Amino acid sequence: MSYARISLVILAGLMWWPLVGAAQSAPRDSRKLYAEFCAACHGPALGGGSGPSLLGEAWKYGGDEAALAASIREGRVPGGMPAFAPGLSEMEIRGLVVYIREQAGRAASLKTPPPRPGPEAAASRLHAYRIETVATGLAEPWSVAFLPDGRLLVTEKRGSLRVVSGGRPGEPVAGVPKVDTGGQAGLFDVVPHPDYARNGWIYLAFAEPDKNAEGRAVSMTTVVRGRLKDNAWTDQQVIFRAPVGTFRPAGGVHFGGRLAFDRAGYLFFSIGDRGNQVNAQSLALPNGKIHRVHDDGRVPADNPFVGTPGASPTLWSYGHRNPQGLRFDPVTGELWEHEHGPRGGDELNLIKRGVNYGWPVATYGMNYNGTPITDVTGRPDFEPPVAYWIPSIAPCGMAFYTGDRFPKWKNHLFIASLAAQELRRLELKDGKVVDQEVVFKGLGRLRDVADGPDGCLHLLFPDRIARLVPAE
Template identity: 50%
Template structure:
């Protein structure tokens, strides 16, 4: 099903003003037959939203295996196949069983940077183990729509019996190292403990080997794949290839969602420092800074429930180039964060009310796509006329 509508700032006689450095409430996303106009903080920009699919339950990740073929994961353990922006009615066959419980299930998907040459597709999923789950990275190739040459690369430890905070995103850097995120399972102390995998960002070779220059490979008892620690529940990763920077967003509790630049061996503070509080309103800690722990580039209070992310590098959206787009679950919008190098300078809420945005991605041909829960959408954002 495909529905087109233009997003214009004047809708039904209502004017919404967006300030450069403050996130303002925008109009709720309209019925697809109505129109809204958006004015960015730097320029007026009309965008069109093309609704490509409306049948998702819990979509999680998306990747392109060619300019016109896309794969989208469903948390329950399916991968849907799209061609020319249309669902083909086909799904990938031969997937492993997943531990589908709460936030656990089939999560992210991406292709190897040299996919055209080697055909490798990577997934993050909760592997069922001993009545619990373990965030796992695997890779496979496709023979038609069927999985071939499935390889399990790394399984996080310990196994967790519950459905809270599994991460997980996958990105590659300029040297084809693979990074993946893993949440702390709702057990705060895990994030500071180098002897377990949880509440960390990990770095491996594309075949699952542990790089010898990882920061804790020579630390007694430490999990050798750890790249950073003190991360609560990181559900967004992006590698900026032009500037060689690894970006992350992670959920705070009640307040304190974070946008971070991740650097080798650094401690991002959870739960010792945070700008959030417990869900019941009680304090987690009385400090927000501590020597040896990193400060976020930006944080959100109240929480928007940050999820997937991308950076706009395409020339399709000149007013947004260099901005970071962050999917917001609780916020039901896409946060467009203006950046000046590594400094966040402003924010705009896009498509307020579109649904729980799980992932936002830029396609190989430079267009922005997003998937939502609740409303079950796959949308494509197009520059307006």
């Protein structure tokens, strides 16, 4: 390259940032920034122009977060890509990286659409299967549990608990707690006690309505246990109720609401940040946390923050946004969690005692309106996610498969998703994801996936329960 050409290119690189404008003010919408400053060379749909496609078919400098940010920040000046710092702030560069990853992800899934099986047998990478209806006539089922006598317990978001036997949901169980149903509020997880056969305890998580000091309707995630007698809920005991001062406006978002018992019989449960992001970092508040209690709600003496003045004693881990997946690995006994990120940045986490997972200080996502939240994706004192998804899949519910009917799926983790309408299979090894597959997509929003005692994964669609059975 001649000296003249090099200096021209460098000049071009330098010329850009004064046009972009100093980025002192609030970070701008990533889509608009792209249209204004990138589309001319990379094409309006990122498919390429005088500059290469940004849809990720072949990254020259690497498609990971750091490489994409470096390309934008410092440019690839000899190749004709101008530098955009400091005209674009670090936050805005981060927003553009999320935007590029999101568009690339969408384009990839359009090009090779994931399987969308019909009523016949369908293939997946390790097993062929059929989807079989278990029970219909349900409205927004949220969670399913299996009783030793073969009956199913199903919660519906709008507050009903039903017993399903012979494929037919019974009348709603009488006397279950009153539930807030606005927005994302509702009746959430149902889990029998590990020793249910002996003690009959059933645990429920739900959005409990109340009034605050000013008389305004508020709600918060509460956990109770009770017993089932003749289709009635009896013997109820409160396992966890937050102080009413921490209840937030009724309806609204991010309740968490998953329950899981470990081998020792401790109960773990999740509460989301309730839409107030910074609360996830406050040890004083139950919001944005995984909690741990004895099966009767007592605080275990060895919980990580029992000795910390002002901290909620039930906290186990913190810095979570909206955790709606919580299950123990049947082999290693490790606790796995997934949570909804903002736009992009849904996370799969390995939950450790007393650890901070970073929300909202660190995230791989951005705001729904396209503006960045932060340019921090990690920090040495935060535990990074084991996996994250851009674009978002909206994960809800998960299950380790422990049955024998799909031998190659044994101990793999299955994740249901709402927005992406996917069932994902993940193989984990030494705390890492070593394989990931979209088993199917596009059959409806999936609220939960559960490991049935019949060796079949059960799926909660908006109006029914189905299961995957092997197809030879």
